[in-house]
Amino acid sequence: MFLSVFPLLRGTIVAMFLLCSSHALLAQATRFENYSLEPVQVNMSVTNIDGKKVVRVSRDTATKGADIPTFVRLSSINDFSNGTIEVMLLSRLLPNADPAARGFIGVAFRITKDNSQFESIYLRPTNGRADDQLRRNHSTQYFSYPDYSFARLRKEAEGKYESYADMGLNEWIKMKIVVQHAQAKLYLNDNPQPVLMVNDLKLGAEGSGAIGLWVDSGTDAFFRDIKVVKEN
Secondary structure (H helix, E strand, O other): OOOHHHHHHHHHHHHHHHHHHHHHHHHOOOOOEEEEEEEOOOEEEEEEOOOOEEEEEOOOOOOOOOOOOOEEEEEOOEEEOOOEEEEEEEEEEEEOOOOOOOEEEEEEEOOOOOOOOOOOEEEEHOOOOOOOOHHHOOOOOEEOOOOHHHHHHHHHOOOOOOEEEOOOOOOOEEEEEEEEOEEEEEOOOOOOOOEEEEEEOOOOOOOOHHHHHEOOOOOOOOOEEEEEEEEO
């Protein structure tokens, strides 16, 4: 009797092993550099560039509007308030990108659990070396979701929440954001001086939440070397 039951038992064990293995692979596929990744209105994959693993992100074409929750959420961090966020990022234009696309790429922070509120700083790499000085002045951008889009901030306080910085498409850019209460400073490529300072984060000084790898329309975005240091 034992011999007749053993093949069935062995088959069950093998099936359980394969099921567990597939679950493990699925879990690994949603992690990157020790962070759990959760796509929010974006397409996401892990790929390689120059022999290094990167997260590739593009906005879901079904989404409408600008400056909205379109990011890969680092769901293993839900309590970032103050501290430093560093990431290497690279931006390309998608083949079907609108002529107004600028390679929008950046970071969202203090994202609430339901993604209904967050702060963000992003780049427009095509503007960094444009022949038009006005476009150059719009190379970096702060906005606050849901009430303070770039368009509103530009209308109400032109030049206060965006700035010029040297950058281009298809090149790695080191982005560092230092957040302290109601202030956020943006540093690029290890420059000791910030290229953008926001002294009145619109969601207030005590916000807290997750971090997101943010993109907007027309962008084929790549992220790596993510480092988050939380402070009091």
